[in-house]
Amino acid sequence: MAVAFRYANAYEYPRIADFLDQYWAKDHIYVRDKPLFDWTFGRLTHWEESGYCFALGEDNGELVGILGGIPFLFNSFGKGEKGIWIANYVIRPDYRKGTTALQLLSVFRNMSRHAVVASGINPATSTIYKVLRGEVLPYIPRRFAVFPEGAERMVNLLRIAYPDWDAPRAQSLAQGLRVDRFGDATAKAGDALPGNWDKIDWPAIAEKTIGAARDSDYLTWRYVQHPRFTYRFITIGERERTGLLVWRLETIKRATEQGRVDVERIARIVELLPVSAENALRLLSTGMRQMSEAGAFGADFYGYHSQTNNDFDNAGFVYATKLADGDHIPSRFQPLDGKGGGILSAMFLREKAPAFGESDCPWYWTKSDSDQDRPN
Amino acid sequence: MLEQVRRIAADVFKVPFETVQAASSPDTIETWDSLHHLEMVLALEQEFRTQFTPEEIEQLLSIELIVGLLEEKVPTDRVA
Numbered sequence: 198m199a200v201a202f203r204y205a206n207a208y209e210y211p212r213i214a215d216f217l218d219q220y221w222a223k224d225h226i227y228v229r230d231k232p233l234f235d236w237t238f239g240r241l242t243h244w245e246e247s248g249y250c251f252a253l254g255e256d257n258g259e260l261v262g263i264l265g266g267i268p269f270l271f272n273s274f275g276k277g278e279k280g281i282w283i284a285n286y287v288i289r290p291d292y293r294k295g296t297t298a299l300q301l302l303s304v305f306r307n308m309s310r311h312a313v314v315a316s317g318i319n320p321a322t323s324t325i326y327k328v329l330r331g332e333v334l335p336y337i338p339r340r341f342a343v344f345p346e347g348a349e350r351m352v353n354l355l356r357i358a359y360p361d362w363d364a365p366r367a368q369s370l371a372q373g374l375r376v377d378r379f380g381d382a383t384a385k386a387g388d389a390l391p392g393n394w395d396k397i398d399w400p401a402i403a404e405k406t407i408g409a410a411r412d413s414d415y416l417t418w419r420y421v422q423h424p425r426f427t428y429r430f431i432t433i434g435e436r437e438r439t440g441l442l443v444w445r446l447e448t449i450k451r452a453t454e455q456g457r458v459d460v461e462r463i464a465r466i467v468e469l470l471p472v473s474a475e476n477a478l479r480l481l482s483t484g485m486r487q488m489s490e491a492g493a494f495g496a497d498f499y500g501y502h503s504q505t506n507n508d509f510d511n512a513g514f515v516y517a518t519k520l521a522d523g524d525h526i527p528s529r530f531q532p533l534d535g536k537g538g539g540i541l542s543a544m545f546l547r548e549k550a551p552a553f554g555e556s557d558c559p560w561y562w563t564k565s566d567s568d569q570d571r572p573n
Numbered sequence: 574m575l576e577q578v579r580r581i582a583a584d585v586f587k588v589p590f591e592t593v594q595a596a597s598s599p600d601t602i603e604t605w606d607s608l609h610h611l612e613m614v615l616a617l618e619q620e621f622r623t624q625f626t627p628e629e630i631e632q633l634l635s636i637e638l639i640v641g642l643l644e645e646k647v648p649t650d651r652v653a
Contacts, residue, residue, distance in 0.1 A: 299611075
């Protein structure tokens, strides 16, 4: 076995799709949806090669391993560096002996990238990152809110996900997450990124945070140009600045013998970049009303950043892990399952960075980082 | 040192001690896949209080290669 490694050419999607279908998951979304694959792994403005950001391992021209990459601009307190999210790390079973997997990972690790990040890893594979002196991070904290009229709907959802739960158990969790009433939403809100975001807003955020840059190039690619999801922007001004919230509506489907059936609607908040605590409250109050009017019974948000999480708490959201059954709140809705919603990540950084604590955490990193918020 | 490494490998790969020999490799031990390889590396690092570089980890593909590298890296007082 002499495995050679290289990056994929733009014409090699069929080979990669076949490999994913055979060795990763049958009929995976990246197999069914080439535009989504192209959008995810073909962000060429941040990639030095001409083809896909995808590493291939080949033995005699035969594909034996693949590892996808999503290049991004890594912000470290205002300083821009190159970063890459890695995804879809698959080795053909007969090559899982030996070190093919390690060598494939090295293709990205050996590049001049400040950060190599794997988000949504299987806990069983965390050993890879530990041995290679990577950092395995705590699960991303999740905030959750059930809207004032949504508690009974949450109970129904929980009892579908967990048929063995009795009603009091589901009711207790739903009530623990319930927001009593929506806050004031009289502020004038916009629905698009302001033209001066990169000049005024992003620099002010960047100098206080670390993580994938939320400049207009990223926000436009990630949310406006997404080929499948419709994300909604809410902006509210404060003096010369503008605060931003991004969310999308997700229809929760249940797997039945007759196929998938719609059961509920939930709002997934993926960005909260306010100007101040008051601005955050306005964004969230306006957002929750919009989400409720769109049919959502509640909303969730995953993120490490302490101040952002405080803003959610101030608006009535609850840190899910603090509740007895909080980590059981479903997160995968296509179809709905009862496996909870933890997102485990690991990364390699060239320089030491602040820790991921619950207080004073400057890492701004949400569920939409990497390819965690995508159709499946 | 060979005995220590054989014992660690047998524990990690969950095979009888006698089946792990100096020439043993991923080709001869069924359970020696990439994840178990890394678990063995962690166990070796802990036992011998050393650290392997990523390049070294990729080369540790037989018990005798492991012993050879450990003999270069580890002071004799750390060997049982």
